[in-house]
Amino acid sequence: MALSETGAHFTTGNLFRHVSVMSLTSSIGLMAIFAVDLLDIVFISMLGREELAAAAGYASVIMFFASAINIGLSIAAGALVARALGENNHVDAREFASSSAVIAVGVGLVLPLLALPNMAFLLGLAGADGPVAEMAAGYLWIILPTTFMSGLSMVTVAVLRAYGDARGAMYPALLGAGVNAVLDPILIFTLGLELQGAAMATVLARLATVGLAMGLAIHRYRAFARPRPQCVARDFRETAMIALPAVLGTVATPVGTAIVTREMAKYGSDAVAALAVINRMIPVVFSVVLALSGAIGPIFGQNFGAGRMDRVQETFSDGLKFLALYVVVMSGLLFVLRDPLADLFEATGMMRSLLYLYLGPLALASFFNGAIFVSNASFNNLGHPSYSTGVNWARHTLGTWPFAIAFGAVWGAHGVLIGQAVGGAIFAAVAVWLGLRVIAAPCRDPLKLHYKCPDQRMQVVTNRTGR
Template sequence: MSPTSLSPGTPSPDATDPQEPAPKVNLSATRPARFVHGSIMRHVVVMAGTGAIGLMAVFAVDLLNFWYISHLHDPALTAAMGFAAALGYVQVAVSIGMTIGLGAIIGRLVGARRTIRARRFASAFMVVMVAVAAVLGCLTAVLATRLLTLLGASGEALAQAAGFLHIVSPALPLVCFGMAQSALLRSVGDARRSMQVTLVGAVISAILDPILIFGLHLGLTGAAISTLVSRSAVVLFGFVSLRGHHMLERPRLWALAPATRQIGAVALPAIATNLATPVGGLFTTHFMARFGLEAISGQATIDRIVPVAFAFVFALTGSVGPIMSQNLGAGRKDRVREALYASLKLTGLCVLATWVFLAAFHVPILHLFAAKGVAIRIVTLFCCWLVASYFFVGLLFVSNTAFNNLGHPLYSTGFNWGRATLGTIPFVWIGSHYGPIGILVGQSLGVVIFGTCAALTAFRVIRRI
């Protein structure tokens, strides 16, 4: 019997599974599949809202970090943050892809009332996630200088970016584990604790950053040390938050293969999907580097503003997944469709509000980050006009979430890589002939095309369920 064939009232098949003896835990303490009942719009707003608070806190600290570094008045340092971030996004993309697979399958099992199997698979796949993250983090640290040179980094910017990655990259398993813990909390519907897990890391970073960067005069090294401490705190708090849900246990050897096979079927395409965005960003950074450190600093400023300004849109991609997967597992396909509609409506409202705000306050933003030269033109163009293109980014991300949770992960892979290649490289290459402004305009035109096509395909998939 497949999970999707179970109705909400069907008894859990866990009790009859010979490989899954009844655990010695209080099963009444675990949460039921809460998303199969009640208002879909309310579930989406609550899950995305709490997720956005956590994301906004994390990225606000990153933005504050960039602000601290920018006020050291050294273009090499701000450019170094831009170069390091370009590689860091690749690492995070792999972690997010594995987290998407974990959340989609565990949410589906919870929706089908297979709580024991959900716990077995979650615990086993955590081992795989940490191992993959450890290998990727160490490779990035070893190859940091070569990779940064390929991006166009040189001189002091290269040395500073490489030093930052040498400290932070080996600790990538902490990021991956923290993301997985937050995803498990969302899978069982505990939006509040999922938010708190990310808030803990943000608060610690906010306290340590000024002390290490300014107080001890450690610069980017101080930012790296603060990052390690905050990531460790997130993992510790995640363990505490998950104890009441009984979603983790000592990993079982027999569960490694089936968990990796089932979750990996979603995670591998999701990794490929998520890698597309930072890979496209690498091309953009490479072309932007031709126009000097000020252009890279302007791009880095935008890269720090976007996650804070669009935290709600980005939170939708992680929050609507458990809602869709629980209802798919419970056979409530009408509610799956409703969740997609609600997500797209909220995306439009969020982008419109953000556009109005950034356009109205773009001058204070320029002063806040001490933008100079071409960086002023880059940030102004983004705040006043190009921010509108993030509606189509939102369409793409929400559609990808639908594909990943409705059994079509290769669709999301195709659209994201289409955007990162056909929707980025030719547009950015042509735009580069008109300077840094042309690069940004070209990048925006590409996402309009692929975001629209992805949304139309998502509606088609929903109709065919």
């Protein structure tokens, strides 16, 4: 069977090229999403009512947890489908894709049923009250019921990546971002719907995204089988084993951000303002780094399924090489542009000093975050998803708080940023070490807790009857 027919696109060819193409195309879609999110806030801010922008901020806190669940399900779908394709088992690939899609839709329907009746309580936990809480609730009553569409589109895009279709996985995100960007000003300003208009634009963007993603997956690869209850029930365990650790790992990120923000607040509003600018700059400038885990995962999965551990090892190495090259180039660009970037945000005093610190040497620390992402991709696709949870939580707690406090005590606000970077470097080294151990013995637990399977090749599902 030809490569185009097997779908195991990554089991042959230059791995550095595969890593580069998958990462760059994934980052374009991711960057488009971040750009539209930023436009949302800009348009809402242009209304001149601070409470609307605050309501959108509180709503985004609630939406984050729904997104985290969908991200976890998409990681599971991509890992399982890619591994089946590497084994040249199209039946399992289609069944895994269908089961993941059904689970994503089911979760996306149940979640709003649980959250919406308790919206006042949930927004209260986030700190919203009064009219702002009412505005945020109105926004969420429009968006949350479409969580199933967001989950289905994420799973389908992950399936497209599992087939090695880098461009196909990019197009739905670009279409959704385009729809949102066009409809936002129309619904917010022209029709006068304000915050509700922004929510409606997001709903229509999700509809366009899932429609294109499903169309591409079905037309190009017949990627889904007809869902059967017995298959969904049988695949639920395998999906949950990867999705749950991925969800828990994703939730760790805002915890680390909150810790750093709290420490930075000790040094005044200028320090917090600088951190806010840096946190908004990172997703745009280093979108390739953020996309790396999802982009490189299918390459691990296909080669692991094919038993090509030599190519799994090479994928890990090439991922780190590509990461280093990208981070050095972008950090150099930020350094050259540090003056106009600081001027863009009208930064002076401590704010400008902190921005210069980041736009100088500390931007290079994004390499350590990327190394953790590469390692997490190896954990998720080689049968150890719980390691990604442990690494993420350790990095954003033990690798953040003590270092931010210690270095902050010496160098103030600048020390908080330096401490965060040092902690990241230490836990990146741990993640890389553990990733290499997993690749060396994928069926064996590197921490010697237990054995995963009797031979050197993981079989996630055996005796799958009725397929």
